[in-house]
Amino acid sequence: MSARAHRSPLTYQVTLTVLALAAFALVMVVGFGFYAAVQADRVSLERQKIFFANGLQDQIAAVEREQESVSVWDDSVTNAKSGNQAWMAENLSVWMYSYYGHNRVYVLDDASRPVHAMREGKVVSPDLYAEDETALRPTVEKLRGLIARPPDATGAGGPVKMVAEDLVALGGKPAILSIMPLVPSSDRVTQARGSEYLHVSVEFINDTVIGKIAEKYLLDGAHLLPLSQSVGSAAIPLMDSRGVILGYIGWDQERPGLTLIRKAGPALIAGMLLAAGALAFLLRRLRRTSLALQTSQADAQYLAFHDTLTGLPNRALFEDRLLRALLTTGRDTARMALLYLDIDRFKHVNDTLGHPAGDELVRQTAARLQRMVREIDTVARLGGDEFAIILVDIRDTRVAEDISERLLRKLQEPFRLMDDQVFVSASIGIALASGPKVDADDLLRKADIALYEAKKNGRGRYQVFAGDMDDLLLRKRKVENALRRALRGGTEIKLAYQPIFAADGRTIVGAEALIRWAHEIHGALPPQQFIAIAEERGMIGELGQWVLREACRFAADTQLPWVAVNVSPLQLRDAGFAGQVVSILAETGLSPARLQLEITESVLLENNDTTRMVLEALRRSGVGVVLDDFGTGYSSLNYLRRHVIDKLKIDRSFVRLLDEDSSSAAIVKALIDLAIALDVEVTAEGVETEEQKALLVGMGCHQMQGYLLAPPLEPAQLLLLPGLSPIQSRPASVRA
Structure with missing residues (x-):
């Protein structure tokens, strides 16, 4: 047995394990106890905050009710407009202070100018309104806006209530502000809409008001905290409608969890001492039992991981x-x-x-x-x-x-x-x-x-x-050989065509050619798989020419406005590719304006001189160049300007989340705006829902394709679709 085994015998390890488990259990019990207490205190604190928040809302509603008792009154309208200062003092201002404790009252004319003012139960000059006007003006304007609405404007629950309230700071003190128009209570008095005088009532939020709220919910020590004073957890902010904090309401927090711990602590300590005694007894018995296993453990562990003949790891x-x-x-x-x-x-x-x-x-x-x-x-x-x-x-x-x-x-x-x-x-x-x-x-x-x-x-x-030792390479070689045979006269490889529609979702403006291979052994092979093999084995040129020739021959024999063909980056690295395209167009009799070649952003990112020369030659010949799967690569505006693209295609990964994710909608909108700024057409791929279609049309998308409109179709199926008979004078994606 090794020295390490003697230093750490099984009994020592078992003892440590049991002690660790006991300590863990103790920590868990104590921890959960404290956690429960903290959670109870937290829930209680949240409830207390809700009480004060609700109490503050109740106080605001009370100010509105008290104000409504004088603002909806025939006499209020007539006496205010006649400038009866004594009547307004007795009924609209001093009375509000005496009976309800409103600290400040202003009466404003139909131009929101002060005609009467009261502060702390005393009538003062209306000019003092200027001191509070800055704080009161937003709420006054809000009420004027409500009044200016058409008479039949209603909210979700009926007519809009003519009142505007907020929390404001006047002279550095937070206050409840409520403004109502003076309106008649009967048909005996009439006034034109917009000519209403306003009744402005202010009640400062002080310890008296806060005490009423605290008394209602049986909370202690409630008081107003200024902004300059540090705020504890038992406090809620007084916040105006713009989110500006005017002060805080603080109180003595009730802690039911901490109180429970203080009362149950002695009993818990006694229980833990009793459990410790029982644990010590069990450990002595356990140590005796584990001594018998100590020697066999080391041997068993060694044999489990080592070869008995050589001593090497097994x-x-x-x-x-x-x-x-x-x-x-x-x-x-x-x-x-x-x-x-x-x-x-x-x-x-x-x-x-x-x-x-x-x-x-x-x-x-x-x-x-x-x-x-x-x-x-x-x-x-x-x-x-x-x-x-x-x-x-x-x-x-x-x-x-x-x-x-x-x-x-x-x-x-x-x-x-x-x-x-x-x-x-x-x-x-x-x-x-x-x-x-x-x-x-x-x-x-x-x-x-x-x-x-x-x-x-x-x-x-x-x-x-x-x-080439791997089975994967063997399978690749089989696919490669089968692909060569298919290109040399087989019938397994065919083209399907997915229509591309105008923004109205009905007019077919073109179609994208998609390669399909139904292998007699492997079944339907994904295009990405055999195209990758074709690129790896140097067959992409032959495969690309076959696809291009078949698509051009089909388009030339139909009234399809144009056909789009995907092009591999490897094809564009061939300096003779543009000449091959022109030759195929001449062979099939298809006008260059009716052919679009779709490339990926990686082609632009390479910034290869040969690629740039090929793209320029293609565009000079009249062939349209389309940037496919736009937004998924790393191309920049410099590359877009340098290569002059005729169309951008927005990748389906963005369109798929268009009606679910606001960030995807923002990206799609930005891509469409970019296409418009570059003066090129834009096509959205993968349109599958009416919601996606409607959003794309609203964003200004020119063309769409996807299973909502039509899936990839065989040539005969495509020609049965309506709208292919008229020949458009100019392809939608090629600019004059």
């Missing part, structure tokens, strides 16, 4: 270390290599010298491998004569190859087995990993394939995994 430990190495490789820029090694003709050694000699050969091989690698690397025995080596933090493939060469030379030295010298060799398969997306099973498979190649090529050598 497959389980190897797989764990491989996963850890791959995680490190994913986080860092370093590489790692996996080496698969087995002894050549090992069965011959077993058969001639016996299994004990074979076991000894395996042990000596393991010892040599361990001496030849670094401490940070891992040598594991996977079974029989198979070994695996994990090389971490290597620079490149050359390092793995150098180590493999040294291992092969070391294993070629003679082995002493059963008093005989035995010469053997080994084969090694190498697979390298770099980056975060390497799968352990895939790396193992590649190393195994490389080992098979090494043995197939003569044994006693190493082989680095190459791409």
Whole structure:
């Protein structure tokens, strides 16, 4: 047993575990107790805040009710307009102070000029209104706006109530402001709309008003806090309609949770002491039991992760270390290599010298491998004569190859087995990993394939995994061969056409040609898959010419305004591509103005001289150039100006979320505005709902395509659609 095992026996570990669990349980109980108390206090505080907020709203409503008792009155209208100061003082101002405690009252004429004023129960000069006018004016104007509405303007629940209220600060003190027009209470008095006098009433929010609210909800210590004073959690802001804080209402917070803890604390402490005593008794019993398991634990753990013959890590430990190495490789820029090694003709050694000699050969091989690698690397025995080596933090493939060469030379030295010298060799398969997306099973498979190649090529050598060893490449080759056969006279590859409609959703302005391949074995292959293979294997030119010729031939024989064909970036890198397009147009008899070529933003981003020359030649010939999937790449306005595009197509990923996500709607609107600013047409792809269509039309989108309007159709189906018979004089996407 190792020194580490003696320093950390199983009993010590178990004791620590139990103590940790007990401490964790204690922390959880205490923590949950405090959490519950804090939550109770928080809920109580929120409830108290709601009480004060509701109480403040009730006080504002009370001011309105009190004001309404004098503002809807025939006498108020006649006496205010006649300038009867004594009557207004007795009924509209001083009376409001005496009976309701309103601190300030102003009466304004139909031009919002003061004709009467009262402060703190005393009639004052109307000129003092100027001191408060700045704070009161927005609310006065709001009420004037309500009055100016047509008589039949109603809100959701009936006629609009003629009142405007707000919280304001007058002389640095927060106050409730309520303004109502003086209106008749009967038909005996009439006045023209807009000629109403206004009754302005102000009640300061002071400790008296706050005390009434606190008394109603049985809260203590309520008082007004100025802005200059620090505010605790038990406070709510007094905020006007613009969001400006005028002050705070503070109070003594009720803490039911903390109160409960104080009362239940002694009982909880006693219970914890009793539990600690019981835990100590159980720990003594547990330590005696765990001593019997201590020795067997270390042995079992070692056997679970190590090979009994060589002492090397076994497959389980190897797989764990491989996963850890791959995680490190994913986080860092370093590489790692996996080496698969087995002894050549090992069965011959077993058969001639016996299994004990074979076991000894395996042990000596393991010892040599361990001496030849670094401490940070891992040598594991996977079974029989198979070994695996994990090389971490290597620079490149050359390092793995150098180590493999040294291992092969070391294993070629003679082995002493059963008093005989035995010469053997080994084969090694190498697979390298770099980056975060390497799968352990895939790396193992590649190393195994490389080992098979090494043995197939003569044994006693190493082989680095190459791409063409993989089954994927075999499948790619099959698809490539099938694609070549299909292009040379097969009937599997066909074109479908998706109509593109004008903004009215009915007029067909053109169609996009889409390639389809119904493979006799693999079924319907996704275009992205076989197009990628065509690009990789140098067939994209041949495939592109076939698509272009078929689309032009179809358009030339129909009354379709124009047809759009997607073009690979690799085609545009061919300096002769523009000449090929012109030749196909002449061969099929299609006017260049009836052909549009769709390119991606990556083409512009390359800023390649050949690509730019090809695009310029195409546009000079009259062919339209369309920027497809616009918004998903990295092109800039400089590239758009430099390459002069005829049309932008907004990618379906933006259109799909158009009626669900406001940010997508903003992006689509910006892209349409950009197209309009560049004086080019704009087409939206992937329109699938009426809501998307309506939004696009409202944004000024010129053309649309998608399953809402029509899916991709076979040529015969396309010609059955209405609207194809008239021939448009000019394609919608080509500017004069």
